[in-house]
Amino acid sequence: MAMAYFNLLLQKCSSFSHIKQLQANLIINGDFHFSSSRTKLLELCAVSSCGDLSYALHIFRYIRYPSTNDWNAIIRGTALSSDPANAVVWYRAMAASNGPHRIDALTCSFALKACARALACSEAIQLHSQLLRFGFNADVLLQTTLLDVYAKVGDLDLAQKLFDEMPRPDIASWNALISGFAQGSRPADAIMMFKRMKEGGNLRPNAVTVQGALLACSQLGTLKEGENVHKYIVEEKLDMNVQVCNVVIDMYAKCGSMDKAYWVFENMRCDKSLITWNTMIMAFAMHGDGYEALDLFKKLGRSGMSPDAVSYLAVLCACNHAGLVEDGLKLFNLMAQRGLEPNIKHYGSMVDLFGRAGRLKEAYDIVNSLPFPNMVLWQTLLGACRTYGDVEMAELASGKLVEMGFISCGDFVLLSNVYAARQRWDDVGRVRDAMRIRDVKKTPGFSYIEIKGKMYKFVYGDQSHSSCREIYAKLDEINLRIKAYGYSADTSNVLHDIGDEDKENALCYHSEKLAVAFGLTCTEEGIPIQVIKNLRICGDCHVVIKLISKIYNREIVVRDRTRFHRFKEGLCSCKDYW
């Protein structure tokens, strides 16, 4: 068979059996050991969706003298597989093996991609130094790959340094840095870089750039910056891109503006994808708008597209957040009827749903019946035990978490809360000791608030703000007024070994309270206050903010890591279950 014809067939390959037929053909014609077609076949088998990596490895073993490209195909395929770390192992085998091959820029590129996926930092550093030795450092594409790896493994400073040292960063280099900042811990810098790129005039931000910038806005919850990015998108007609529209919708929802999110959803200038629908349903879920989510889910069914597992997750989540237990149960069953396999998140949603309804036994049965133990489900169950004060079930769930070695600070706090609610102080002490012995790490909590287009960040007990004095004065005032209203601090949320008065103080300087107090000092009456928190809102803060919303007659919106809490006239949209 002529090689050109063979390559054409390769391009048309759409199933695994095609691959095998072509392989048989190569072998029969005696071309297997000599032609570049074999390499192409190997690549197809290792990388494409109709291929099969383990079969590619099987073929590879028959190659007497694998070429650079044969090795690259294997490394690339492994980098894309579910075990990307293995690609580094193959890279080392390639470096150690004798033969006609030499490591080239592509080899490095694929191996680095694997490091990014496997979050393998030290391996990335090793590859980086080798790549410098090989003299590939002038390659812009490799520079960008490197930048991306460092950003993804969390070393944003190094990623930025690489960017700064690039002689000619192109649009992908900028995009990699912006997305890196946005996905990592520096969303404000992502927005800054987006603006610099836009105003620099050299390179025009494209569809990829704006997605990074929008993600940064969502992380920060900054509606103002998000609107600016949206404006740019419309000006540049990037809103013809569905993926961009989806991120815009998600951004508006996460910045608290459901009106704008829905407007974009309704007025799209391109066709909606299933992801568009799912994004919007998830947005309603996040805001506790259960009926809107259910309506949209029904509309989706009528639109001609069929809901997938994510659509069901979104609408289950909405039922959950809105307390629509029966609707949720029906949907879960419907999902099975439609032949969709529930995954761990669906089960988590069901556990939450039963938990919310106080049906702890049924929640427990789900967690216990799954073939693989999963810590998130036990944590969810533990949360439900806290709400309903079920000590026995709480001990069972936390016992499982300890057994799995996955118990976290938050879990200990939940268990302690259950004991505290029953005045079982010895047990509270026992939990505290267990935490100390295990040296449980606490993720530091912080909150953002946007005032007149500027973001302010608060950490626990923050005293670094210029208006610090006013903030603490406002907190004192709040404390007086809520106490007059009959509030007493729920100190079961505090685990430190300190006196009662100190416990109250420990609670009253939580970052979300500081942010709300700051919001009260510098906004007009009647203007809603919006706060973004990186962790879940604490129980005491939830009580206090409800009271503030009543006493100060303010609508207060808090986005925590899972959902929105809308406080109004002393009540919260989550109906006190979260």
Place this chain on the structure above:
DNA sequence: ATAGGGTTAG
């Protein structure tokens, strides 16, 4: 013999 590789959604 040659090209191939980098940034992006629920």
